[in-house]
Every structure is written in structure tokens, then in C-alpha cells.
Amino acid sequence: MTAAASSDTARSRLDLTIALSSRRGRDLVELTGVLDYASVPYLRHVVFGLLDERRCRITIDVSRLRILDAASINVVLYLRDRARQLGGDLQLTDATGTVLTALEITGLAKQLGAYTVCDWPVAQRQRRVVDLDGLRLSHGQWPAGATELLTELHAMAPDDPARRRARDAIIELCLPTAHRLARRYGSVGEPATDLAQVAALGLIKAVDGFDPARGFEFATYATPTVLGEIKRHFRDRTSGIRMPRRLQELRMSVNNARDELTQTLGRSPTVADLAAHLDVAEEHIVEMLGASNAHRPLSLNLPVVGTDEETTIQEAIGDNDPEFDLVEHRQSLHVLIARLPERERRILSLRFYGNLSQSQIAEQVGLSQMHVSRLLRQSLVFLRRRLTD
16 A cells, blocks of 8 residues: 555545634634544644644634643643744633543643533634645644754854754654655655655755744744755756756746646647747757656666667667778788799798798798898888888
């Protein structure tokens, strides 16, 4: 089962409904069903979204909640603390039954306002139900205390020896989440270890670049930073042949335009359609399409299309025959040898075609070995000089 399928299956089994209402600067979050370890990340995501928009006065109605586990109570407590840090507040209302019992056992019922009755008339609630199936849990993946730890880190003096240890501790705490983000791209052919290292680099950039003074959650900044680093790795590092930046940007624009025009035109757009939509020359579109098919060099061991499987590209590539360069020399050599005296021609023939030694040649031509050696050297000097000239 793929990761996406597992995620969809998990969401389909959730017994939780979240509805939102707003009135006079306060937001009401109504929970129905079960809030446990599997479903509480969705509540975190929704509340973080409100906090990012500076909507920090939040009431959570748990009157229709059947189950509330200890992990979820800790998350609610953390969300309340975050809301207070931003100048707001978060409280539970209308807790009953097992939910109230769970809060009382943990000793947090009064602290979270669980005994409070919601004074928000039902008729005045808009009740916008959150689509949990379409929710991307970017916030809920990160450790709950990361933002507070980074706030403490930024409060340290730059020369504080504890600052580096605190930074390393935060990176180590968040590293599993960065690796989970990297595993989203595990099916695209890149080694998992390489993607994990790229995600770790993105995490380091997120930790160093996060500014808690802006009031946002670390997850709001960290997730796009890590994913951006991974996408940048695919753009710049995974191609054996790197496209120019202008063609990379044009390719992204063309991909977006192709989807849009397919819906508008009811057919696949042509080069002319894409050029007109993007207001670029058709030649640039054609150049980009050609370059898009040349991201990676082909292996020379691939079989040639249209031939038997044993014929590879390497075998089909032609090469210059080294004997071609010797044709002219051989023709010239024949002419030059004909200019030599008959005795010297015979000595060359016996030496290089008959493979005889100088002593054997001397016996056949009736000369001394030294004389044969001198005539042979003299003939070779003559041929070499003429060929070089």
C-alpha cells in the first residue's frame, strides 16, 4: 500500500468532525466524535491556522465529544499556552461524561475551563465544517515544543556556549519529521539517503532562519523550507544534463499552462496555444520541449530500438577506422620505394616482408652484415625524410 493510500485510509477511519464559527473576534471550534492520538493532529492544524491569522481567542466546544485521551489533552494544553503567548486565550467548554472524567483525572479540568458552559447561541453559529480529507497536516508533524525552544534559542547571547548545544538539540528533535517529509519523494528514483540529507539541510536552514518574533509557528516556516530544499535538489542536482535556468522556469510555466488550457480548450494545447497563453515565442516552447527530453544521458548498454535486444547503442555508434589515416602514407611509400636502387629494394623486402635477420640477408645478397645494416639504415632515412616532407 502506498503512503498516500495509507493516509487516505487513516482519514477515512477517523471519527471526528470539526466545525468552525466566528463572532466578535472569537472563534468557536466544535468537536464531534473521538479526539485521540490519530485525530488530534487535525485539531492542531485547524487551531494553528487560526493562530497564524492572529485569531487567538478560541473556544473549543467538547459537548459532543465521546472520547478524549491523554495525548489529546496535552495537545490542547499546548495550544492554550501558544494562544496566550500571542495575547489571546483558548478554553474548553461543556465537558461531560468520560471527557470530563479524563480531564479531572489529569487535574486539568478547571485549568482548561471544562466546567464552563458555552454562551454562544446555537442559532448564531455558522458551523463551517472542515474538510478533514482535504487537509494537509504540515503543522501536526512537527514536535509541539519546537517553537518554544527556538524562542529560548533566540533569547540567548550569540557568544553563549549553550547556544550551539541548544541549536543541535532542536535539530535532533525535528530531524525525524524532516526525514518523513523526504520520504514523500521516495518513489521518484533518488536514493533515500540522499533525500534524507537534503531534508536535514533544509531543516538546518529553517532553524537558522526562523524568527519567533513574527508570532508564527515553527511548522508554518519549516515545512515549506524543507520541501523547497528537496524540490531544489530535484531541479538542480538530479539531471545528468542540466537545463539553463530560463528553460527550467519556462518548463514550469508550460506545465501549469498545459493543465489550465486542457480544461479550457477541452483538448491538449498545441505549441501555438502555449506560446500565445504565456506570451512567448513558439521557438522558445519548441526549444524547451526538446531540452526536457534530454535530462539524463542514455546508457550505452541500452538496446537499439527496432533491432534485436543484443544490439546496444554502443555497438551501433560508428567510429573512424585508424587504417584510413595510413592510406595516403602507403600510397606515397610505394612511389618512394620504387625510386630506390634494386639492391636496396630487395634488402627492404627481405627484412620487412620476409622477416629475415640482417645476417640471413647478407648471405642472400652476398654482402657483409655491416654493409646490409648501413644500406638498410640509409634507405629508411630516405623514406622517412621524404614522407615527412
